[in-house]
Amino acid sequence: MSSYYANPSNEGYTYTKKDGLVGGLCTYGVIKPERHIRQTDDGNVWEAIVIGAGYAGLVAARDLVKAGKKTLLIEARDRVGGRTWSAEVNGTTFEMGGTWVSHVHGRLFAEMQRYGLKDDVSMTRTENGGCDYFTLDTGSGSRKFTHKEAGEMTAKAWGIFINIDGNNGRDICPLPHSTLGNSRVSFSQIQAVDQLSCRDRIDQIKDQLTADELALLESLVPHCGGGSVENIGFLEMIRAQALQNYDIATFEEVWTLYKIREGHSTLARRIFDDATRLGLQYSFKTPIKSIVEKDGIVSVATTTDKIHRAKRVVNTIPIAVLPDIQFDPPLSPLRQEAIKVNQVDYLTKIHAEVEGDLRGLRGCTWPGDFLYIYGDGFCAGGKSTRITSFAGDNRGVLDPLKEPEKLEIALKRFHPMEIKKVVFHDWVSDPYAKAGAAWYPAGFLTKYLAELQKRHGNVLMANADWAFGWKGFIEGAVEQGALAADTILNEIGILGANPGPIPYNSSKL
Numbered sequence: 212m213s214s215y216y217a218n219p220s221n222e223g224y225t226y227t228k229k230d231g232l233v234g235g236l237c238t239y240g241v242i243k244p245e246r247h248i249r250q251t252d253d254g255n256v257w258e259a260i261v262i263g264a265g266y267a268g269l270v271a272a273r274d275l276v277k278a279g280k281k282t283l284l285i286e287a288r289d290r291v292g293g294r295t296w297s298a299e300v301n302g303t304t305f306e307m308g309g310t311w312v313s314h315v316h317g318r319l320f321a322e323m324q325r326y327g328l329k330d331d332v333s334m335t336r337t338e339n340g341g342c343d344y345f346t347l348d349t350g351s352g353s354r355k356f357t358h359k360e361a362g363e364m365t366a367k368a369w370g371i372f373i374n375i376d377g378n379n380g381r382d383i384c385p386l387p388h389s390t391l392g393n394s395r396v397s398f399s400q401i402q403a404v405d406q407l408s409c410r411d412r413i414d415q416i417k418d419q420l421t422a423d424e425l426a427l428l429e430s431l432v433p434h435c436g437g438g439s440v441e442n443i444g445f446l447e448m449i450r451a452q453a454l455q456n457y458d459i460a461t462f463e464e465v466w467t468l469y470k471i472r473e474g475h476s477t478l479a480r481r482i483f484d485d486a487t488r489l490g491l492q493y494s495f496k497t498p499i500k501s502i503v504e505k506d507g508i509v510s511v512a513t514t515t516d517k518i519h520r521a522k523r524v525v526n527t528i529p530i531a532v533l534p535d536i537q538f539d540p541p542l543s544p545l546r547q548e549a550i551k552v553n554q555v556d557y558l559t560k561i562h563a564e565v566e567g568d569l570r571g572l573r574g575c576t577w578p579g580d581f582l583y584i585y586g587d588g589f590c591a592g593g594k595s596t597r598i599t600s601f602a603g604d605n606r607g608v609l610d611p612l613k614e615p616e617k618l619e620i621a622l623k624r625f626h627p628m629e630i631k632k633v634v635f636h637d638w639v640s641d642p643y644a645k646a647g648a649a650w651y652p653a654g655f656l657t658k659y660l661a662e663l664q665k666r667h668g669n670v671l672m673a674n675a676d677w678a679f680g681w682k683g684f685i686e687g688a689v690e691q692g693a694l695a696a697d698t699i700l701n702e703i704g705i706l707g708a709n710p711g712p713i714p715y716n717s718s719k720l
């Protein structure tokens with residue numbers, strides 16, 4: 212049980228046959244009252260403004276106030292967590308966005324440890340739970356495999372796919388936090404691989420795979436990257452392989468096994484509460500529309516035309532939402548081009564509460580409206596199971612808001628099931644996300660990633676979407692928030708620091 216009370220958010224949906232689609236779920240992440248700005252500080256120049264209360268923004272804000280900086284956090288939503296939040300529905304926790312945590316996510320685990328959640332993990336698929344097998348439906352009928360058999364087929368296909376350098380990706384990505392080049396591999400070697408889409412690479416190796424292995428690979432790629440085999444860059448997969456220590460055997464442990472039992476909103480709330488205890492002021496339900504820098508001071512205008520000014524800003528708005536924000540001076544032409552190309556992850560993630568014990572269930576349908584399904588523990592009461600399912604980019608095919616009844620049909624293709632309710636967040640129509648985690652097309656990383664990571668004058672751009680390490684993961688968000696706060700503290704100084712702060716000089720960068 213979390214120590215928090217779950218309040219209603221405007222976000223998230225449930226669908227039942229009886230009540231249809233109902234918007235708004237309860238979460239520990241809702242902040243009430245939504246605004247806390249001391250009158251004596253309002254209108255003054257803040258030392259820092261942090262835009263966005265996802266993990267990047269929360270960590271940046273916490274680190275800044277911890278060093279005594281007068282900081283304002285501005286968030287468009289009514290809750291903390293951004294693309295990572297958990298909803299409480301009749302006593303069951305559902306992770307609506309970012310979910311799985313892993314020991315290889317060192318910064319995130321440090322946050323879990325700091326806030327007493329390190330050992331508070333539960334597991335997604337339950338060994339020996341009901342329906343403990345893997346269903347594979349590739350259009351020619353549904354077959355059952357053991358998890359071991361399915362794992363071996365997937366590992367074989369993935370291994371051949373990834374092994375472009377004869378060394379399981381190690382030669383192309385020997386240091387995954389420096390993907391764009393380092394002491395072991397040159398930028399031009401990486402650039403050559405970055406020209407390939409996942410489809411290009413599959414075309415090179417598909418003759419070595421059986422039909423089932425090919426189906427598993429062709430569905431795993433969009434399951435990871437939320438787009439299609441055609442539009443996800445192959446370098447993204449090499450990078451993912453490198454980050455999980457070059458071994459598909461650890462894929463489940465790293466990507467889809469461990470969750471925070473009390474839900475991510477508990478961790479996000481603990482970071483937020485720690486920051487407010489240390490003096491953070493904030494304004495929720497406050498979308499911003501422009502960021503203007505003049506004479507070194509940055510003005511942030513909200514959609515209600517309120518202006519807040521600061522010496523430094525940490526902007527954590529995701530890439531897909533950046534076109535909605537006006538920048539003056541304008542963003543660099545290369546960054547603007549990157550934003551226009553944009554990421555490709557338009558995934559759908561759906562939960563359902565189903566009658567009985569399906570905790571061991573796993574499966575893949577390809578082609579299909581959903582790609583993968585996971586039994587995900589009992590719901591409260593222990594008589595029904597929570598299941599989690601993913602689709603790649605299904606825009607125009609399966610719109611959960613327009614045709615929620617189709618979700619049930621798609622889920623039943625994996626296994627017969629009595630669905631009590633469906634629970635989800637539609638990330639694609641969400642105005643403050645507009646997409647899922649960031650995965651990019653061929654050619655993008657070598658052309659734009661370094662530009663996205665750059666600051667824009669006194670605006671530090673910090674988001675998991677362009678992290679150095681676990682880009683597109685919670686870990687990457689924590690990295691980005693911590694780095695931005697650290698940069699600001701180096702520039703504007705912390706109390707008692709000696710020598711004094713170094714002024715920021717853009718001409719030297």
Ligand SMILES: Cc1cc2nc3c(=O)[nH]c(=O)nc-3n(C[C@H](O)[C@H](O)[C@H](O)COP(=O)(O)OP(=O)(O)OC[C@H]3O[C@@H](n4cnc5c(N)ncnc54)[C@H](O)[C@@H]3O)c2cc1C
Pocket residue numbers: 262263264265266267268285286287288291292293294295307308309310311312466497498499500527528529532558560638642643644646647648649673674675676682683684685686687688
């Ligand atoms: C369905 C799904 C599943 C995922 N699964 C995993 C997983 O299992 N493991 C994992 O590690 N990662 C996962 N991820 C990725 C992870 O959730 C994200 O990478 C991470 O949460 C991003 O954090 P962030 O702080 O960088 O950005 P965000 O969380 O997007 O935070 C940005 C904040 O800015 C706010 N904002 C946007 N526009 C404005 C505006 N105009 N004014 C004010 N505020 C604004 C947003 O509301 C948001 O709160 C998943 C993501 C999704 C969507």
